[in-house]
Amino acid sequence: MINVTIENFETEVVAASATLPVLVDFWAPWCGPCKVIGPILEKIELEYEGRFKLVKIDSDAQQELSQAFGIRSIPTCVLMVGGKPVDGFMGAKPESEIKAFLDKHVPSAEALEAEEEADDAHALIAAGDPQAALHKLHSALTVDPSNDDARYDYVKLLIEQDMLDDAEAALAPALVEIPRQLRFEALHQFLSSIQFVMADERGAWTVERFDALIAANKRDFDTRLAKARVLMVGGNWTESMDELLEIIMRDKAWNDALPRKTFVAILELLTPPKPKPKVDPLATGKTAGGIEIAGKGIAPLDPQAQLVATYRRKLSMALN
Numbered sequence: 001m002i003n004v005t006i007e008n009f010e011t012e013v014v015a016a017s018a019t020l021p022v023l024v025d026f027w028a029p030w031c032g033p034c035k036v037i038g039p040i041l042e043k044i045e046l047e048y049e050g051r052f053k054l055v056k057i058d059s060d061a062q063q064e065l066s067q068a069f070g071i072r073s074i075p076t077c078v079l080m081v082g083g084k085p086v087d088g089f090m091g092a093k094p095e096s097e098i099k100a101f102l103d104k105h106v107p108s109a110e111a112l113e114a115e116e117e118a119d120d121a122h123a124l125i126a127a128g129d130p131q132a133a134l135h136k137l138h139s140a141l142t143v144d145p146s147n148d149d150a151r152y153d154y155v156k157l158l159i160e161q162d163m164l165d166d167a168e169a170a171l172a173p174a175l176v177e178i179p180r181q182l183r184f185e186a187l188h189q190f191l192s193s194i195q196f197v198m199a200d201e202r203g204a205w206t207v208e209r210f211d212a213l214i215a216a217n218k219r220d221f222d223t224r225l226a227k228a229r230v231l232m233v234g235g236n237w238t239e240s241m242d243e244l245l246e247i248i249m250r251d252k253a254w255n256d257a258l259p260r261k262t263f264v265a266i267l268e269l270l271t272p273p274k275p276k277p278k279v280d281p282l283a284t285g286k287t288a289g290g291i292e293i294a295g296k297g298i299a300p301l302d303p304q305a306q307l308v309a310t311y312r313r314k315l316s317m318a319l320n
Contacts, residue, residue, distance in 0.1 A: 001042050004055045006064055012055055017080035021052040021106050024078045026059045026071050033092035034075045040095050041077075044102070052079075052106045079105055114144035118153065130161055141170075148174070148181065155187050159194065167191060182268050189265035193229040202226045203233075221247050221254050228262065237266055241311050248318045263315055272304050 004012050004024070016022050025041055027034035038056070045054040059066040059074055069078060069085070078088040079102075089101055107115070117140035124133035137154035140147055151174055158167035168191060174184040197203035202210075202223075210227035214220055224247050231240035244266075247259040 002055045004057050005062055013080055014083045016053055017083055022080040023052055023054050025056045026074050026076045027056055028060045028074055031074050037075050037092040044098060051112055110144045114140040114147045114150055118150045130157060152183055186265035186268035189262050193232050196229050197233045225259060237270055241266055245314060245318055267308055271308050272302055
């Protein structure tokens, strides 16, 4: 439990809530119910073993913060996630109700363990140890099979390590979900293209051999798709999308729209990963409580994101 003031609010609440839920307890020394709920909150924080962070704000001494949150009575508890209030309650609730409230938002012990394993895996990948990273990601999924981020990273790394049968098996649970997540559909299309290149004799063709057939028949979509898949597996992403666009512009529905699905898969694979929430008041112009701050940051342009945006526009034009 930490006592928060206007001076340390940004660090202890806003920034901290980017990685861990923060429960803010607004109280006052004269408040009887506050004295009841305070020890209960501290007891629960210990029991939850780091799954959330508890902070206390003296609403009388920190009136600017109380006003920013619109506090009208105390005790009032506000749960902060990603720098923003997501839920809250008023009054001295019993322990069981507080736990039920927290369990709606706070990650389970299993999910937290899985996240730690996944974070370790990312560090191992960066250190050039993919086998150890695979072990960590497998462990994360064993602990929490619902961790989609870990599953995506695991399947992607298995594909990169040419462990295609294992990748297909690990991907299977995500493909039966309704609706199917686009990132898993992208991995499915990528894996299918790799399997095509390995099984079909055209997987060893040169670009010139493909182009000779296409020059003789612009509507030889089967050859165009094969060429696009070979280019995709070889990492020639833009050339692959250019070939797929040629099919889409001529026949949007051909082969159950597989060229479009493959094109969208490439876009998804090329899309830069979203950074973890990083709360910067200067970037938004406000604190989480709505306190105005002069000046706003300007995000740098990402060339990879620009490429994806360009080809999204090309696909949109081809489909219209």
